[in-house]
Amino acid sequence: xxxxxxxxxxxxxxxxxxxxxxxxxxxxxxxxxxxxxxxxxxxxxxxxxxxxxxxxxxxxxxxxxxxxxxxxxxxxxxxxxxxxxxxxxxxxxxxxxxxxxxxxxxxxxxxxxxxxxxxxxxxxxxxxxxxxxxxxxxxxxxxxxxxxxxxxxxxxxxxxxxxxxxxxxxxxxxxxxxxxxxxxxxxxxxxxxxxxxxxxxxxxxxxxxxxxxxxxxxxxxxxxxxxxxxxxxxxxxxxxxxxxxxxxxxxxxxxxxxxxxxxxxxxxxxxxxxxxxxxxxxxxxxxxxxxxxxxxxxxxxxxxxxxxxxxxxxxxxxxxxxxxxxxxxxxxxxxxxxxxxxxxxxxxxxxxxxxxxxxxxxxxxxxxxxxxxxxxxxxxxxxxxxxxxx
Amino acid sequence: xxxxxxxxxxxxxxxxxxxxxxxxxxxxxxxxxxxxxxxxxxxxxxxxxxxxxxxxxxxxxxxxxxxxxxxxxxxxxxxxxxxxxxxxxxxxxxxxxxxxxxxxxxxxxxxxxxxxxxxxxxxxxxxxxxxxxxxxxxxxxxxxxxxxxxxxxxxxxxxx
Numbered sequence: 119x120x121x122x123x124x125x126x127x128x129x130x131x132x133x134x135x136x137x138x139x140x141x142x143x144x145x146x147x148x149x150x151x152x153x154x155x156x157x158x159x160x161x162x163x164x165x166x167x168x169x170x171x172x173x174x175x176x177x178x179x180x181x182x183x184x185x186x187x188x189x190x191x192x193x194x195x196x197x198x199x200x201x202x203x204x205x206x207x208x209x210x211x212x213x214x215x216x217x218x219x220x221x222x223x224x225x226x227x228x229x230x231x232x233x234x235x236x237x238x239x240x241x242x243x244x245x246x247x248x249x250x251x252x253x254x255x256x257x258x259x260x261x262x263x264x265x266x267x268x269x270x271x272x273x274x275x276x277x278x279x280x281x282x283x284x285x286x287x288x289x290x291x292x293x294x295x296x297x298x299x300x301x302x303x304x305x306x307x308x309x310x311x312x313x314x315x316x317x318x319x320x321x322x323x324x325x326x327x328x329x330x331x332x333x334x335x336x337x338x339x340x341x342x343x344x345x346x347x348x349x350x351x352x353x354x355x356x357x358x359x360x361x362x363x364x365x366x367x368x369x370x371x372x373x374x375x376x377x378x379x380x381x382x383x384x385x386x387x388x389x390x391x392x393x394x395x396x397x398x399x400x401x402x403x404x405x406x407x408x409x410x411x412x413x414x415x416x417x418x419x420x421x422x423x424x425x426x427x428x429x430x431x432x433x434x435x436x437x438x439x440x441x442x443x444x445x446x447x448x449x450x451x452x453x454x455x456x457x458x459x460x461x462x463x464x465x466x467x468x469x470x471x472x473x474x475x476x477x478x479x480x481x482x483x484x485x486x487x488x489x490x491x492x493x494x495x496x497x498x499x500x501x502x503x504x505x506x507x508x
Numbered sequence: 509x510x511x512x513x514x515x516x517x518x519x520x521x522x523x524x525x526x527x528x529x530x531x532x533x534x535x536x537x538x539x540x541x542x543x544x545x546x547x548x549x550x551x552x553x554x555x556x557x558x559x560x561x562x563x564x565x566x567x568x569x570x571x572x573x574x575x576x577x578x579x580x581x582x583x584x585x586x587x588x589x590x591x592x593x594x595x596x597x598x599x600x601x602x603x604x605x606x607x608x609x610x611x612x613x614x615x616x617x618x619x620x621x622x623x624x625x626x627x628x629x630x631x632x633x634x635x636x637x638x639x640x641x642x643x644x645x646x647x648x649x650x651x652x653x654x655x656x657x658x659x660x661x662x663x664x665x666x667x668x
Contacts, residue, residue, distance in 0.1 A: 153666065413531040
């Protein structure tokens with residue numbers, strides 16, 4: 119029989135998280151700090167709206183780019199949070215999670231050989247999506263001493279005459295890093311100078327613990343060269359609803375809609391109705407969850423400093439990214455032993471890029487009680503490793 | 509800080525001040541001062557424990573009583589409310605809008621005890637026109653806490 123597979127797909131490595139997932143799932147009593155989704159349930163009024171839409175028999179397709187009501191609410195949201203003006207009819211597409219938006223944005227924008235700058239550590243799908251779209255991923259290794267922010271110098275250095283697109287993944291998974299307005303202003307100049315486009319993945323936009331998130335699209339001259347991606351998963355604890363969106367220049371959005379139309383048809387209708395409710399009446403829920411995350415974040419930072427574990431203070435998402443270089447082991451070795459000896463699952467930083475070596479991603483999408491137990495284990499483990507070294 | 513502090517201790521009054529300081533990112537001494545002020549101002553009225561008595565061997569009966577009264581000249585409902593809330597078996601007294609005036613919640617050892625309170629004490633008050641007593645059969649949720657079910661974490665253990 120002939121080889122059923124394409125060479126391109128063979129060449130793409132499976133997600134580094136996969137291996138860990140398999141081990142953890144076999145351990146029944148493992149304490150996990152490994153999830154990338156909120157521990158909250160979707161707020162009841164949002165779920166109720168989904169249920170209501172089913173009761174009303176709204177089980178049809180919506181238009182390809184999404185329900186008009188939802189697109190209008192998305193535009194209202196971006197107006198009130200970022201003072202950005204988008205035309206709901208032309209500049210918005212509702213997608214199956216932010217992930218689909220990443221995929222179709224790359225497919226709409228890339229020609230073979232186009233280089234895409236991907237700062238790492240970052241979410242696992244940018245690189246494979248870029249390859250599948252025919253682009254060439256160029257990795258920018260972010261630095262701990264910059265708190266994993268992207269600097270203008272790092273950007274400048276990675277640009278060639280083939281560079282077309284910059285992926286800007288902030289607030290960041292897995293590091294929890296943010297880019298503040300001043301950071302964005304610095305890279306803005308480089309972006310404009312080299313005529314680049316930006317795919318700004320702002321799925322964690324609502325989860326920042328310093329100042330409010332600023333979108334790069336809101337900077338002068340940037341809206342016309344930015345595809346802004348956001349969604350409902352993280353802010354409203356709606357991961358399972360699979361709903362995200364992209365906004366940007368209509369010429370790009372319309373081509374993304376074409377791909378979406380052939381591959382997906384439309385995002386889930388029930389989820390879209392629920393999302394309208396989320397954007398209309400969900401601000402208080404988001405604030406409450408943000409406050410809960412913030413308390414846990416402060417707790418973890420305190421716990422690490424008590425343990426003497428090096429960790430920059432992250433101000434976004436729901437991850438901390440402590441450094442474990444002092445133990446002289448790889449992230450993978452540390453995480454594997456931590457799981458075997460203390461039954462606590464954390465994700466090695468290397469799952470998010472080679473420069474994640476020496477770091478761990480710890481999620482605080484868990485109750486405080488849970489985190490306290492996990493930190494007791496971590497303290498014991500860290501002390502054991504230090505004793506071994508002596 | 510005040511609102512956040514209150515909303516945390518409303519859910520967990522046993523939390524100690526050093527932990528509060530970590531969670532809120534506020535110095536302990538500031539929190540101690542604020543708590544003292546809140547107590548003095550009567551904003552914090554007590555530190556109670558939410559108990560599901562159903563799970564103990566102690567027999568208890570809760571009832572909600574709708575009370576219609578005649579307001580008194582110059583006093584409105586305050587003096588009749590006071591006469592009612594002074595009974596130790598009365599848990600709470602609310603002035604209510606709608607079809608009746610006062611909602612009284614009461615806790616007794618038995619149905620009989622609650623009924624005799626209503627018939628002997630409450631109904632015989634001069635200004636009380638009528639009462640309607642509702643016995644609580646089951647508590648599903650109390651003070652924002654679900655009492656009947658515990659939800660397990662069903663998320664996948666590791667996700668990107």
